[in-house]
Amino acid sequence: MSLLTYKDRPVDIAPGETVLDALLRAGVEAPYSCRSGNCQTCMHRAVEGKPPEQSQKGLTDAQKALGFFLPCICEPTAPLVIAPPDDAGAAMEATVREITPLSHDVVRLRIETANFAYRPGQFLELIAGDDLKRHYSLASHPEEDPFLEMHIRLHPNGRMSRHVQETLSTGHKVHVAGPRGTCFYEGVDADQPLILIGAGTGLAPLYGVLRDALRKEHRGPIRLYHGARERKGLYLTEELQALAKSRANVEYIPATLDAGGDVAALALEAEKSRAAHSAIFLCGGEALVKRLKRDFFMSGASLKAIRSDAFTPAG
Template sequence: MFTLTIDENSYTCQPGETVLDTLLRENINLSYACKKGTCHSCMVRSPDVMPPQTSQTGLKNTLKTQHYFLACQCYPEQDMCIKLSDQSDFYRMGTVIDNKLLNRNTILLVIAFEDAFEFKAGQFINLQRNDGMTRSYSIANIPQQSNTLEFHIRRLPDGKFSAWLHDEISIGDSIAVSEPRGHCFYLPERREQGLLLVGTGTGLAPLAGILTDALAHGHTGPIHLFHGSRDVEDLYRIDEMRQLAKQHLNFHYIPCLSGKQAPEGFAVGRVNEIALSRLPDLKSWRVFLCGHPDMVNQMKKQVFLKGASMADIYADAFLITLH
């Protein structure tokens, strides 16, 4: 057992506990979301001792040298004095300028900033309420629209944060937005390479950004987007994607429905199975997978077995139970 000291108060970290586990048990107010080291919401600092290397995975070197670490990934190896981060150092304020329905349970949320917001299409950010509640959402637009960010927010059962965004936040309201993170984005290299984009639900958000970015950079290789859901009412931007396919001969859009009823023009079955049946050889393809974690994790293995290099597989598995 090791002792954690915060503002001269001491707390015992039990064996097998992370720093975050201890702070939550002691009712210390600390923002967190994924508990997997992805969102970086729980970043804190150890001014006196170097934190375990594994607790700094994914952080910028400038933060590592200042002894910042992720509380959810830190299993202490010695006593530690901990400084809670000033969230204003990692967040900037934006203003909601649009909030409208995309389908029966998904909204388009648009946030504007006074200055340009640098990001890459397909990355994600954290949104934070005034009470510190934090959730991660993928960016749906492209960097050319750098003073705004667009998000597709699905209402989840018992989801406090998504319900707040759907029901309470209004145009003109301010909201805290973190710096962008994530490696699931398009790079304008090997433009003749085939691109496979597979997503479920609001996995279309990062994929739409990646697609638009690729087309804006003049990608010449084939681009196949498979967007899946159970019911047609849970898909969205169908007409927009079909129009893009008419404008760009190398882009192919396939909406997929796994339910019993499927109108004409929709593929029937699970989105991953449909994608693999239509593209059985993925050698030299670049693959982007976004949405339900079960689909993403299964598909990562499947596309690798179909010939895709691990270096060319980019994935964003949504943490659907935490929103």
């Protein structure tokens, strides 16, 4: 086996040569800038093999867990198969197993496919046609569920919403690609306070992260904040209340705007004194995530300790 493989193409690399230099010499159009490991422009991902520790300097624990590294400072001593950071691989066929309502405008979609490896809290691309593709976060757990679960908001004029409502049913075929994202539990200290904040279907990845934390016996306090515009916008309420009652270190805090509860303000006020020592997960609309990331950073949280999944509307 070649010491370096780019996707499925062997690349010659000389002893002491960096991965970036080998890629450029082989004609690969790899991006780069500083060539010293500071700007992270050249970042790639190891899909097989482990990059040298030095080549992951400055990356978050979540990025390291996914195999990201900096080719400009990577001199491999063991075989590596690498790919661009956004290369999700080929699409895989999946079968619809369940579509059920969770609230007045959110449905649970469960699909089955073979050998789709992911971490709870990551997201995938759901492909219903050549021109109908959307990203959805995963609420399922690969060690507990034989399916992939997504929570899909039904937008009145949304093409995927209409497709899910009007066309998809049990047994229908779709395709998925991925996974992507670094919003997962791996790399969190088991004794850290764990703060999970989401709005709307931002609950989906947080539900996956929460389940993973409990499966890995997280010992620190876990507080899950879920926000919605109206009471009817909350979902999985009974399951989360029951979970909080059964686990001494779990607290579930719902908040709705119609009852005067701004989930961002509520969570920040309650958690800012603990921000510097906590692992923080933020999921939902882009404005909410940016606001909370900024405010928690100003309250002393390390950016490395903040993981997020910002939802952006389809173009």
